[in-house]
Amino acid sequence: MQDGQIRRLQVEADAGAYEVIIGDGVLHRVDEWLDAIIERKATLLLVYDEALAEFLYHQVALDALRSRYLVVAAFALPSGEHSKSLEMAGRLYQSAIQAGLDRHAVILALGGGVTGDLAGFVAATYMRGVRFIQLPTTLLAHDSSIGGKVAVNLPEGKNLVGAFHAPKLVLYDVRLLRSLPDREFASGLAEAIKHGVIADPDLFAFLEASADGLFARDPDLLTELLYRSCQVKANVVSQDEREQGLRAILNFGHTVGHAIEAMEYGAYTHGEAVAIGMMAETRIAQAMGLATPDVAERLGALLRRCRLPVDLPDADQNPHLRDWLVEQMRRDKKAELRSLAFILPTAIGTVQIVKDVPEDVVKGAFFA
DSSP states (O other), rough: OOOOEEEEEEETTTTTEEEEEEEETTTGGHHHHHHHHSSOOOOOOEEEEEEGTTTTTHHHHHHHHHHSOEEEEEEOOOSSGGSHHHHHHHHHHHHHHTTOOOOOOHHHHEEEEHHHHHHHHHHHHHHGGEEEEEOOOOOOHHHHHHSSSEEEEEEEEEEEEEEEEESEEEEEGGGGGGGGGGHHHHHHHHHHHHHHHOOOHHHHHHHHHHHHHHHOHHHHHHHHHHHHHHHHHHHHHHTTTTOOGGGGGGGHHHHHHHHHHHSTTTSOOHHHHHHHHHHHHHHEEEESSSOOHHHHHHHHHHHHHOOOOSTTTTTOOOOOHHHHHHHHHTOOOOSSSOOOOEEEEETTTEEEEEEEOOOOHHHHHGGG
16 A cells, blocks of 8 residues: 655644644554654553444554554544543543553544544543644544644533643544545535634635545645645644633634534534634624625635535524524633624634624624
């Protein structure tokens, strides 16, 4: 099996810089990539999404790791957002203890954002912190795998218990994206579109030009997309690892998106909710005179090409829905004194943080 091109970038972090390695066929060489940073006597625990068993991705990783490391345990994580819980974290702690993981151990996350968040949270807290490796298998996870934010959910909301715990390595095999259903693939494109809007007009133009080839899973296009998109995320988090200011721009689309997810749990994917959120927040920017109409026009056209929604059905006919969404936004953990704060685009590639948007403007943004 021939490997494709490899792209590498470095992310600066308080605990030390780490690499993001992107390419076609890198997972079956995971032991080689780890060899430079993880000593062979280390004990390893691979946490993987159980849905990957159908494609044997976990076995590819385990075979490679066991060729070089003596103790490599595995934990199959049930698929779905419900696994990002304190209860599941407790089960993972027990598995780590049973596998004999000590303070020099390494936890690896093979899966999407849920797997990375849970495994990273456990790595951040097990024995006051052990090393962590990200092996994302979804397009959406390219955003969550970089930056070191890890968390679990509470019944009252998403990501309410968490930590900052940067990985030692992110290894991204684009070959694994071939098995993603189109809807999940499109969901991941939403975060790449977000990165283009907030900081990289060339990335946005690349997406406009390459959407069809990306959906065909062209490995070189996927590698280039992930490299460019991860570079935006890496540049932002390297400057603001602990979310003191600049990193807030990564929440473009998410204030509205998280409210939509709370409203219709499971009805929209994360990327679909963020897509609707990006469109709504761009309309807010236009209504406030911060953005010209062409910003919304280009964004809407790209979202549609990438098979993503741009509106909430019947939002214009349902004032109670809009009231409920606004209340959810006021509860957002990033809101200050229940204000309606948003990241608003002023052009493709540039955004502005606005901390107190009028409620009537927000309510009018859910439909064209």
